Amino acid sequence: YGFATLAPLSSIHRHPPNHFCAISDSDSSDPPPPQPPPPPPPPSSSRKARLDARRAAKAKSSSSAQTSKQTQAQGDGKGSKRVKKKVTSTSRTANVDGIFGVPTPIIANVPAPESEFPSPPSPPPTNQPKTPTTPSLKNLTPSELLAHISDPIPSPDLSYTIVTCLNLLRSNNALKEILGEKLNFKENILKDIRSRTHQLMLDRESIDPKEITPISSLKLLKSYIRNDHIPSALKILNVELSESIIERSTALSILSQKYYDLDSYVSASSTVKELEGLGPKLRSLLDENTEDEELRERIVYSVDWTALIQSSGKCESRRRSIFKNARENGGDLKLAIESNGGKQNVVFTVLRSLSTHPSPNTDSIYEALANALVRRTTFLKGSVSMQTLPKPDRGEVAFIGRSNVGKSSLVNMICNRKALAYTSKRPGKTREFNFFAVNDKEGVMKEVRYGDEVRGVRDFDCFYLVDLPGFGYAKVSREQKEEWSEFQREYFEKRKNLRVVFHLIDSRHGLVSEDLRIMRECSTIFSTKKDVSYVIVLTKADKNDKLGRGKVSKNVMENVRTAMRENGVGGRPIIATSAETKMGRDGMWGYLKEGFK
């Protein structure tokens, strides 16, 4: 997929969602937690009063966004200060009321069917008399209410009607509360809705599947999942959505999210793996339909990756706290690990799937990934010889390349940090093998000091990122260059825990002679070290914008591919990246995860 990365979906970056996205967006996240209706605005028509009311409502909605903390950077033991940064992430609210269980109270007018299209913006206030609107549910008698849900919109395959009924059932508490007093609300109305829903579900089974569109199947499936009616959702997935890859991808992603929310690791992992299998098919569909803009958007936005990554990330943190409890309270850690999905970070399953899919590559996906995968990053030490390397007690990922090619910037990009590794316009900034510890255990950072050996700090998904000094920098003495070059060769040959080597090449210029030397060296050394992935990374792709966003020129590509073939690394992957636009981050993470082995 390195090549696929070379042709990013630049034209669809941050597109406003079309109506398909609207379905996906609105439904893949659960409804917001119940809020009491906002107090009516004061009877003032002044502009200030309206503004204040609007501001208050906005502040209220933004306060529900959960803030998660990014980890801190640490000093390098020489007194230097590193930047602290907070990263915020929004979180979904798990909603686990069953269809026939205790529902979450929602709002009074839930029974109105969910619109397929985003609602138009409300018109500016005018002094004209208001046109009469549909009576709110409050004003309906129970029998009118039942009639209202019988078939409120034309829905020949009954999907939308069932969705409406399910929504009603979810909100039964609210209905009881709101309608009860005013309308002499009777318990049996809910019983009627329940039995009507059952009947509709049975009736729907006898409808010819050809009459049912994938979109309405998906709509109903989402509703079933939201209402914890997983067997019915699976039936739709397997019977009605077996052929349509786009809707099946959406369905699988929503189902996986649900499984992660419920901590069903095994089921989540199998649905996400199936999703991974659909990725190449979606890519081919995309390639075959380059002109059809609407279809392209449907494909690219078929999965809400941010939500899926966040669900898997939360599931991973819950797993971790189980392990932590077992470890600290003398429980059976091995058993806890085995019965809770194993050692592998569950977010990686999602990452693998993401790497095969044509995704919109937005900042929110990247931020969710970095938040879920990088809990902490610490600058550990700078080494100048084999003797001063940290203990090889975890996997290691190295960044090599010409001076100023962007190594330190990429280290920062994949950790979602601005100044973890120091960067500079002037070549020759990095002068040592700088080790960054990713995901060391909490609290350990305070203890780690320059050169310290801290025992027992490893976590299952910890690893080292190593930012190497760049080669080809003219101002370094010949002796120093030879020393680095010798150290680098020895490091590649002898470092037991080395798992990935990213060889960075400037995408504007292609290879320089030093690159060829390193490539040959890597080819010789890594041909016998099968557990090391050697990956070519074409950096600064944003600087080729005149070719098209994120593109690399044919000449450079040809030059790189020929050199790779001639130097025995022809089959190795190529990823185009930009630390500026964050392009290629999922591709890089696809290999970074090797560092965890």
Ligand SMILES: Nc1nc2c(ncn2[C@@H]2O[C@H](COP(=O)(O)OP(=O)(O)OP(=O)(O)O)[C@@H](O)[C@H]2O)c(=O)[nH]1
């Ligand atoms: N436009 C753009 N600039 C970049 C990108 N990556 C790095 N740079 C800039 O290139 C310069 C060098 O980046 P560094 O990350 O310090 O390069 P390095 O390979 O670590 O350099 P040495 O430490 O000297 O070997 C800095 O000014 C960065 O801001 C990129 O993807 N796009």
Ligand SMILES: [Mg+2]
């Ligand atoms: Mg550097």
